[in-house]
Amino acid sequence: MHRNFPYYKLVQLLALTRLELLSCLGIPGLFLYKNFLTDAECDHLIFLARDKLQKSMVADNESGKSVMSEIRTSSGMFLNKAQDEIVASVEDRIAAWTFLPIENGEAMQVLHYELGQKYEPHFDYFHDKINQAMGGHRIATVLMYLSDVVKGGETVFPNAETKDSQPKDDSWSECAKGGYSVKPNKGDALLFFSLRPDATTDQSSLHGSCPVIEGEKWSATKWIHVRSFEVSNRKISEGCVDENDSCTHWASIGECKKNPTYMVGSPDSPGACRKSCQVC
Structure with missing residues (x-):
């Protein structure tokens, strides 16, 4: 992979777009795209998901089965790929931003976190062979914030190399102070890679969603695989x-x-x- 790895292309574009390199998690890095979605697009994705939410599941590390766990207490649902013009437009934009083929992406998942709900730190790459058989490992994750959160709900990276250098005041939750963190702001999108340029899994990509302390949190996730999904x-x-x-x-x-x-x-x-x- 090396110099063809999307990370290096993204670095070259930093000065040309609204893209910001937030932190080196090691290699590959953490990128924030301000106002990636419009308010109208955020509201539309929430509208599509609101009456279809179900308890979120996690993949069992041994069997690959989707199971319930207190590790993840949100609710969510999957949209269909290119479900409508807005969804298709967002998916096209993600492919252009990440330099990863649109066919490598899973269907977009919309998530809702209410008061106290969270997702404990976890990896997006797979530990089981069952899930790896479909498109290989998840190489990248695009996390889009569909709403502002009054307090809490940050995305935290406990293993980030620069976690101790990020200044935090009382506006951050205690959970967020445990790593390099990003506050959810409506319309922003966060991109990080779960694999290193040599295709090995990157433990610095460990991440979680801090508990919502005040308000509610809506987000949409696009997981992208090494091969076509x-x-x-x-x-x-x-x-x-x-x-x-x-x-x-x-x-x-x-x-x-x-x-x-x-x-x-x-x-x-x-x-x-x-x-x-x-x-x-």
């Missing part, structure tokens, strides 16, 4: 088939709904797991 240019197979040995397992842990582009597909580009998702 879509099933493209596939001809419709005769009969009803799965094209991956893991389809049955993926369907059992809810991937048909979470990742419909890969699992189910569309009439023009059928998914890899149509049989297990019972759509044929």
Whole structure:
């Protein structure tokens, strides 16, 4: 990867855009794009998600299954890729910003944090082989803030190399003081990489969402993989088939709904797991 790694391209663009290099987490770094979304776009994403929220899940490190955990107490839902013109526009903008192909991205997840809700520090790369089979590791995360938060709700990076050099006053929560932190401001987008330029996992990418102390927090996350997360240019197979040995397992842990582009597909580009998702 090395010099072709998107991090280096982003560094070259820092002076040309509203992009700000916040902190070296090590390599690859942490980037903030001010006003990446308009207020109208933020409100629209919240509108699409508000009546479809469910308890957030986490991936079990051993089995890869989505399970409930007190580590993550928010609620959320997944939009469909290119669900409407606004969603498609945001996805196109993310691909242009990150220099990563749009087909490598998962469907966007909208999250809602109420008073006291949080997500303990975690990695976005996978520990299990099941999830790695779909597009490989998550290489990058784009976290978009859809609302302001009165207090709390910061994104904290406990392992950041510069965590001790960031000044913090009483406007920061105690949780945020435990690492390099970013306050949620409506419209801003945060980009960080979970893999280093040599494709090894980066432990400095450990991150969490601090508890909301006052107000509420809305955010949208786009995870981007090393390889394509879509099933493209596939001809419709005769009969009803799965094209991956893991389809049955993926369907059992809810991937048909979470990742419909890969699992189910569309009439023009059928998914890899149509049989297990019972759509044929």
